[in-house]
Amino acid sequence: MYRYDAYDQALVDARVTQFRDQTRRYLAGELSEDEYRPLRLQNGLYVQRHAPMLRIALPYGLLDAHQLRTLARLARDYDKGYGHISTRQNLQLNWLKLADVPEVLAELAKVGMHAIQTSGSCIRSITADHFAGIAPDEHVDPRPFAEILRQWTSLHPEFALLPRKFKFAVSGATHDRAALSVHDVGLTFHRDDSNEVKVRVQVGGGLGRNPAIAEVLHEDLPWQHLLTYAEAILRVYNRYGRRDNMYKARIKILTQSLGIAQLRAQVDAEWAPLKDGPSTLTDAELQRVAAFFAPPPYEKIDEAAAQIELQRHQDAHAHTDFPRWVARCVHPHRQPGYRAVTLSLKRPDSRPGDFTSSEMDAIATLAERYSFGLIRTTHSQNLVLGEVRVSDLFALWQALRALHLATPNTGLLTDMICCPGGDLCGLANARSVPIATALQERFADLDRLFDLGEIELNISGCINSCSHHHIAHIGILGVDKDNTECYQVSLGGNQGTQARLGRIIGHSFTAAEIPQVVEKIIATFVARRQPGERFIDTYQRIGAEPFVTQVYGDEAGSRARKEQKYA
């Protein structure tokens, strides 16, 4: 992974000095609340319901064991001993004291970490395919480009005060595991017929109040022009993105009001004079950065033999959850004899995405033993050990099981994406965690969970949509109705290359009603599915109608009338 040189280090150190001074001036009354807010936000600091929340950048979801141990210690010393993985692959601490934050940032800087631009109206920290560099379906490792972009976007003077947040996501694979099409800019690196690396640039995706799927701005941009082209996009956005209404300020609105062709014409006009300028990437610079992401010293392993051994282990432990864990949490790897392993943070009795300091320490140790000391985070709020020998899988499973990190539910119904919601987040309309907990309990039975197969269910506490509920097969959104927490349900959303927005099925429900509603949706699927169909396949085949009828039934009419009366 990327290692800081003296320039990176000097920059994050100076950033700590700067923020320490800004916080001092704020506490001394030299900076007003309004002036301090964007400064603290661009250092990842939110003021939440109960305490400030610090969002620490884990660039493109990559960190090492030493950094994870540091996070464990900081969570223990300055917070309540746990952290939360966000849908942007970052780590959030929820219970800090404002006065401690400069110190926490100083500690982070010592291990090559920061919280720069993890929030605020600026270019945010960049997310990536969590199997980048190891996935068999990958054509180009996007991590060097993500690091080049991280550096270019960090403290960019022209784009420090954008109309609104601006999020990049990158992938170099056939399958989109990074939700590219709901980002302001989604970059897919691929190879053309002559093996040259090209970039497919999508623009204008985003969720929130006006959800939108990104459109293609450039099909095959030569990689050398990545930064100048990005500069052109951002300049057009900085100049013409709306600033009079924060709900219409994202680039998706500019994309929609101009139309993709007009936006492309403007970006091209802006890009023409920048093209081939000093920011044009060179082979030497790409190679310098790519060297940090060179494959680790793999052992030469015979894949066929490894598979036989794994099968033997599975047979010998057929009575345990090991075979199920292999089925759900072990993923193919491009290196023979190796696998990627998901550590599920969606467990009974634990908030989705949360893990404790002692778990962080233990995971760091496992990463060192089994995965070259590297850890990845996913946008679905899990962790990945990306470089595990097949022959180590059984031992790793035993260790993870002892830590309650071996729930075999990756991709299944209980692998819900869930934001902190009303328990912590100041913007929430409703709590999201109790919904997740209730569903966890109801769908705890593994036989049933496996029978249902792959289902994505996401829960957002408000329309800011941090949990991407619009692109979940089943989306649950907290809304405020006459000062009570209610939940709106949508169906048929999808992420990946076939991204689609879900459709709201009808009026909203109370928290107590939600488990029953989900049961009815699932029952419809079970009754109507054909052999081998996933939930989303069935939905796409039969449409929303059967689900709606099942959920609202006879009551649909009477409730709709009641709603009207109150409206």
Next chain:
Amino acid sequence: MPDILFADGSIAPTGWTLVPYPPANAPQPKARGKAGLARITGEAAAPIELLDSLPVPVGKVIVPFALWQHRRAELEARFSTGEIALWLDACEEVETLVAAVDLATLPLLALDFPKAGDGRAFSSATLLRTRYGYRGALWAVGDVLCDYFAFMFRCGFDVVVPKPGRYTPAQLQDAATRLKLFPQPYQGAVDDARPLWRRVARSAGATLQ
């Protein structure tokens, strides 16, 4: 006008008077919906009556670009002696200015930051310097906060002018000492178009240059 700060950290009194729009009549942001050629930021230009009635004091003054365009005949003589400078609103495009004025004849050009979170003038400054070859004085005026001074200088401003009374002389002095906090930024900008990797030799063991 108060003291001004130069990119090199020196501080001087200004010799110019800025003519702002009166606050009540300042162009109000207004949503305009779908419109042509990207002018969808939704801000109305200053009304003609306002441009007609705004007094222009004697001496060296910085007047709104729109006012100068509207009352060019009246101001032409003073302009030719170099005592009329212009300021550009954030919603006005530099392209319009460039089409209307020979930049080389401007004694000074100011770009307005209408509120602290509005970064459009960063792009206007960048374009004036890199695309339209403006070499003259470029001032940042309006809601100009010291925590963004370094960014302003990187984008080609050579003077920043905080609002009267916003900073004490000591605070401005303090801000000047912080200008060099990030001597080697990652990306190119107006002050140095080269990204870090073109400026220095980078490697895991690199020492600062």
